[in-house]
Amino acid sequence: MKIPVSWLREFVEIPENLSGREVSELLLSVGFEVEGVDTVGDVRGPLVVGRVKTIEELTDFKKPIRWCTVEVGAANGNDATPGIRGIVCGARNFSEGDLVVVALPGTTLPGDFTIATRETYGHISDGMICSVRELGIGDEHDGILILPAGSATPGDNAFPILGLGDEVLDISVTPDRGYALSMRGMAREAAIAQRVSFNDPGLVLADLPEAGGTVIPAASDDYQACDLLVLRTLGNYNPAAPTPDFIKARLAAVGVRSISLAVDLTNYVMFELGQPLHAFDADKITGTIRARWAKAGETLETLDGVKRDLTTEDLVIADDARVLSLAGVMGGAYSEISETTTRVVLEAAHFDPTVIAKMSRRHKLSSEASRRLERGVDRMLPPVASARFAQLLIEHGGATFEGTSSVEQAPDPIVISFDPNLPGQVAGHTYESATVEKILASLGCSVDTSKSPWSVRTPSWRPDLAAAIDLVEEVIRIDGYEKVPATLPTAPAGRGLTELQKLQRRAGLHLAGRGLVEVRNYPFVGVAEFDALGIPASDSRRHAVQLANALSDEQPLMRTTLLPGLTGALARNISRGFTDVALFEIASVSLLSADQSATGVTNPPRPSVLQRPSATDIEALEALLPEQPLHLGALLTGALKPAALGAKPTPASWSDAIDIALALGIELGVEIEVSAGEYAPWHPGRCAALSINGELIGYAGELAPKALENLGLPKRAVALELNLSALLAAANVVASAPAIWTFPVAKEDIALVVKADVAATDVLNVVREAAGELLEDIRLFDVYEGSQVAEGHKSLAFALRFRAQDRTLAADEVSAARQAGVDAAAKSFGASLR
Amino acid sequence: MSAPNKSFDPVEVTTLSPEVLAGFVSEAISAISAANSLDELKEVRLAHTGDRSPLSLANREIGALPPAAKAEAGKRMGESRGAVNAALAARTQELETLRDAALLIEESVDVTTATGVRAQGGRHPLTTIQEQIADVFVALGYQLAEGPEIESEWLNFDALNIAPDHPARTMQDTFFIGSEDSGIVLRTHTSPVQIRSMLNRELPIYVICPGRVFRTDELDSTHSPVFHQVEGLVIDKGITMADLKGTLDHFAQSMFGEGIVTRLRPSYFPFTEPSAEVDLQCFVCRGTSVDNPDAPCRTCRSEGWIEWGGCGMVNPKVLVATGIDPEIYSGFAFGMGLERTLMFRHGITDMRDMVEGDVRFTRAFGLGV
Numbered sequence A: 001m002k003i004p005v006s007w008l009r010e011f012v013e014i015p016e017n018l019s020g021r022e023v024s025e026l027l028l029s030v031g032f033e034v035e036g037v038d039t040v041g042d043v044r045g046p047l048v049v050g051r052v053k054t055i056e057e058l059t060d061f062k063k064p065i066r067w068c069t070v071e072v073g074a075a076n077g078n079d080a081t082p083g084i085r086g087i088v089c090g091a092r093n094f095s096e097g098d099l100v101v102v103a104l105p106g107t108t109l110p111g112d113f114t115i116a117t118r119e120t121y122g123h124i125s126d127g128m129i130c131s132v133r134e135l136g137i138g139d140e141h142d143g144i145l146i147l148p149a150g151s152a153t154p155g156d157n158a159f160p161i162l163g164l165g166d167e168v169l170d171i172s173v174t175p176d177r178g179y180a181l182s183m184r185g186m187a188r189e190a191a192i193a194q195r196v197s198f199n200d201p202g203l204v205l206a207d208l209p210e211a212g213g214t215v216i217p218a219a220s221d222d223y224q225a226c227d228l229l230v231l232r233t234l235g236n237y238n239p240a241a242p243t244p245d246f247i248k249a250r251l252a253a254v255g256v257r258s259i260s261l262a263v264d265l266t267n268y269v270m271f272e273l274g275q276p277l278h279a280f281d282a283d284k285i286t287g288t289i290r291a292r293w294a295k296a297g298e299t300l301e302t303l304d305g306v307k308r309d310l311t312t313e314d315l316v317i318a319d320d321a322r323v324l325s326l327a328g329v330m331g332g333a334y335s336e337i338s339e340t341t342t343r344v345v346l347e348a349a350h351f352d353p354t355v356i357a358k359m360s361r362r363h364k365l366s367s368e369a370s371r372r373l374e375r376g377v378d379r380m381l382p383p384v385a386s387a388r389f390a391q392l393l394i395e396h397g398g399a400t401f402e403g404t405s406s407v408e409q410a411p412d413p414i415v416i417s418f419d420p421n422l423p424g425q426v427a428g429h430t431y432e433s434a435t436v437e438k439i440l441a442s443l444g445c446s447v448d449t450s451k452s453p454w455s456v457r458t459p460s461w462r463p464d465l466a467a468a469i470d471l472v473e474e475v476i477r478i479d480g481y482e483k484v485p486a487t488l489p490t491a492p493a494g495r496g497l498t499e500l501q502k503l504q505r506r507a508g509l510h511l512a513g514r515g516l517v518e519v520r521n522y523p524f525v526g527v528a529e530f531d532a533l534g535i536p537a538s539d540s541r542r543h544a545v546q547l548a549n550a551l552s553d554e555q556p557l558m559r560t561t562l563l564p565g566l567t568g569a570l571a572r573n574i575s576r577g578f579t580d581v582a583l584f585e586i587a588s589v590s591l592l593s594a595d596q597s598a599t600g601v602t603n604p605p606r607p608s609v610l611q612r613p614s615a616t617d618i619e620a621l622e623a624l625l626p627e628q629p630l631h632l633g634a635l636l637t638g639a640l641k642p643a644a645l646g647a648k649p650t651p652a653s654w655s656d657a658i659d660i661a662l663a664l665g666i667e668l669g670v671e672i673e674v675s676a677g678e679y680a681p682w683h684p685g686r687c688a689a690l691s692i693n694g695e696l697i698g699y700a701g702e703l704a705p706k707a708l709e710n711l712g713l714p715k716r717a718v719a720l721e722l723n724l725s726a727l728l729a730a731a732n733v734v735a736s737a738p739a740i741w742t743f744p745v746a747k748e749d750i751a752l753v754v755k756a757d758v759a760a761t762d763v764l765n766v767v768r769e770a771a772g773e774l775l776e777d778i779r780l781f782d783v784y785e786g787s788q789v790a791e792g793h794k795s796l797a798f799a800l801r802f803r804a805q806d807r808t809l810a811a812d813e814v815s816a817a818r819q820a821g822v823d824a825a826a827k828s829f830g831a832s833l834r
Numbered sequence B: 001m002s003a004p005n006k007s008f009d010p011v012e013v014t015t016l017s018p019e020v021l022a023g024f025v026s027e028a029i030s031a032i033s034a035a036n037s038l039d040e041l042k043e044v045r046l047a048h049t050g051d052r053s054p055l056s057l058a059n060r061e062i063g064a065l066p067p068a069a070k071a072e073a074g075k076r077m078g079e080s081r082g083a084v085n086a087a088l089a090a091r092t093q094e095l096e097t098l099r100d101a102a103l104l105i106e107e108s109v110d111v112t113t114a115t116g117v118r119a120q121g122g123r124h125p126l127t128t129i130q131e132q133i134a135d136v137f138v139a140l141g142y143q144l145a146e147g148p149e150i151e152s153e154w155l156n157f158d159a160l161n162i163a164p165d166h167p168a169r170t171m172q173d174t175f176f177i178g179s180e181d182s183g184i185v186l187r188t189h190t191s192p193v194q195i196r197s198m199l200n201r202e203l204p205i206y207v208i209c210p211g212r213v214f215r216t217d218e219l220d221s222t223h224s225p226v227f228h229q230v231e232g233l234v235i236d237k238g239i240t241m242a243d244l245k246g247t248l249d250h251f252a253q254s255m256f257g258e259g260i261v262t263r264l265r266p267s268y269f270p271f272t273e274p275s276a277e278v279d280l281q282c283f284v285c286r287g288t289s290v291d292n293p294d295a296p297c298r299t300c301r302s303e304g305w306i307e308w309g310g311c312g313m314v315n316p317k318v319l320v321a322t323g324i325d326p327e328i329y330s331g332f333a334f335g336m337g338l339e340r341t342l343m344f345r346h347g348i349t350d351m352r353d354m355v356e357g358d359v360r361f362t363r364a365f366g367l368g369v
């Protein structure tokens, strides 16, 4: 909301010496944030009114040029030609005798452009005749600004005439304070802030001449939606009457374009008082003007040229023949004020704010009128605002008053029962009863303090004040938030983070400690990404939650896997010149069950907010949502760690991807089982399925060559993705200390030859089981396939470490345990010692 | 070896005379000190203490002395050998020290070549700032509350007193699932976690809720359709706006330094009343840059305050919607944007840096912010 300070000053006394910035601080003290202070037309220096005396056309140049003499007042001429200046001008839209604005030498125009006397086109140009654009007060291309004849005298200071130098505050008004979207509202706030009295222009009904003429009747079909409709009819309007400059200047300052006097006045009064007004060409009206609901199938072409289909939820203003406007939102093209309009009927009405809000939303149409009406406008204002309009149209447009018609349903006053101690209880601060009463009165409330609790009747211009808490907020706000002290409440003794929360942090720390870099990707994915990854058509990951209004048509889905985001981040890093990249992400994915739709349901539960929803309601709300477990994803290419000097870097391999998962499992006290897996986008021969107690939690290994090629990623990139929620749930929160046996260790290596398709981990498990409790540790340290073993076979080399709790092991004990392992492997897998 | 000889006069066994022994000792000591390496010293030791050394040879003569003379000669011999051995030990130690020092010099490397092998991992600052903030409040006794990112519209809007026609509830601001009527949205703030807390937790409630939220803004240097917030909620008996202010001041000091305070400015949020904007006193200039063109402040743009978030007293309507009696309980809530907080706290100038996953960005923060 733009507020020209000069306009504000019309309704509230503000000390002359206060700058725009100081006025801003005043308003800030009562809670209005001023986002900026602009000065209208960044002009300094001698800018005066001139009258064009003579024009000489200079034709010797490429473009037409005029050499003019301009009367600029006795004080502003030069010595040779008292009261006259010679000026060269390139514009052609003015004539001898026109009143113009002259920038005398020494004037600085916007853009820090200072006018000086100079010789040009063979003449001394001693100033500049200005256009609106050059003065920085408009964008019109029409050339020189011409003032209405007789509106000023040559030599007059042009600043006040043009509204130049006025400071304009840009105030952000929160949606609950619709009353502040006017000079009237802001002036009241400025008065409250200064603790001075306020003469409310919203209470002054303009004196209108006696009515004389035919009045267009008013009607409302639904007093819930429109409880007041006032029409003022005016005749003999001169459609060519210009809008006075001060009104034009003020409208420009608040960001409204001048259209015609009648339209400009509707805007002017709206900004002044806050009441949206609509002027119709009265000659286009048939019968009664009526607020009513639209009928199905009706249409309306609005002022913006859009033909709109109406529904029975649209409130319209209509006459007996047609729909005239979308009530309170936008007028219709048919009945708009035109260059030939001579009779005007003005509509000023009060509407149900939610009706306006719904219409504005449904038609995606937000206007200055709808912005105010959907926030709530003073119910008592339409007669005042419409009279003010009529007064101005009579004064400036030569109109005559034909009469008023109106219909209304009187509103019930809002009376709030109010405990004066409540503001203090909410703020934690003491407010004297007298202070509370004074503040409420300054808002316009009538306060009856004779009984406790008080009875507070709220003013019609504050429809937002409906409950005691609303009054509490006003008392604390006007007294000043800065007066509220600071205390620290004592929470009950806490128990810190939950185990799951601690474990999740630990997982992140562990992975970063291993050299992985965390990323946080957007959760949006698309079918093309599933395709690139080679995820089969039937895969449940394609059954993804679908957005109604995705930012990108390519990514309308919510992720079911972290891999698309990770591959995107990896590609970005590679494109920036990094070859060794190890990324991880911990984030939730959304997994729909087979019977949940990707687009949700059609009739979602909407429990009442007037009480706690029932358990059934809560359950129904939860049932709307997909399962959203945390996943852990990692994607690696190149070396996980740079090599030492002189050594070769080791690129991350399929086994690193698996090891990251296993090591995280060890960190969290969970044994993750590994078996061969087959799952896109992993390489089918290099994919490990990861499980806990037989429950699948994810996959790790090398990505399929085709997927990497599709994504433009380096060959042999490896990845893992697992359900972190499942892993954390299985975590062993309280680790048990191991028995630390200190008797000497006995080390044995064995190499077992098995068929190539036997899983090493299965052999290891069998050997470990059979070797018994003396076996402290077993580790696979080499796999060999080649000429030394039979075709289709491989040799697995294990390092075994034996130790006893209570004695030094004898050689025969060790060899017996070792042999038991070998025998078991032979029995289970046909393994032979190499 | 000579046989004992009772009549033998020790004075006549010249090799045992004090003068001769002293000569042996001084010869040995000068040889010891002349030895310049442990190898040389080894040879000196053999020459002066070995079986063939003058002292050893002289020692053999003691046996031949009459008993009366043996004791005196033996004592003299012991002292002489002791002196030599002490000199040997001292020199050995000296030479070993020299040798060790030389070895260390020989083994020295260019320690500045030890670059490039450090661990390269890192945690995203949006993760770690959530943890840091949670820790501030956990220390006050709060619990860390979480909730789903795909959320029911009822929890995201209705229960928070955001009416069905509120402008935020349009597709211009909110991501809807399926259609605008599905009742499912991507949560636009972490406030539904507050509702979940009020529905599910026992009173009193002290929770801190960080998390990812969504609005339909295109990504640019200051906006992102996916961003993060942290919200705090307290519901207890007798909670006041002063409690809110004190909690915010404590939060500000924990994150930005001793003495930093917050400022509240009136605002509007449907779920709180009274509502306020929270400004943070500039932790860089502490306000000294205001009207001081000689010392401008980039962090607060010389305004002295930084816009930080929103807050207010929980609207009684929200308490009612979750079944909490507003006559008995009151509460406050506050919320801040974490991207914004990171940006001014760490001098991040472009929102996209937090989104794109460039390893340089995350690595710069290590394991914590």
Ligand SMILES: [Zn+2]
Binding pocket: B282, B283, B284, B285, B286, B287, B289, B297, B298, B299, B300, B301, B302, B303, B304
């Ligand atoms: Zn600063």
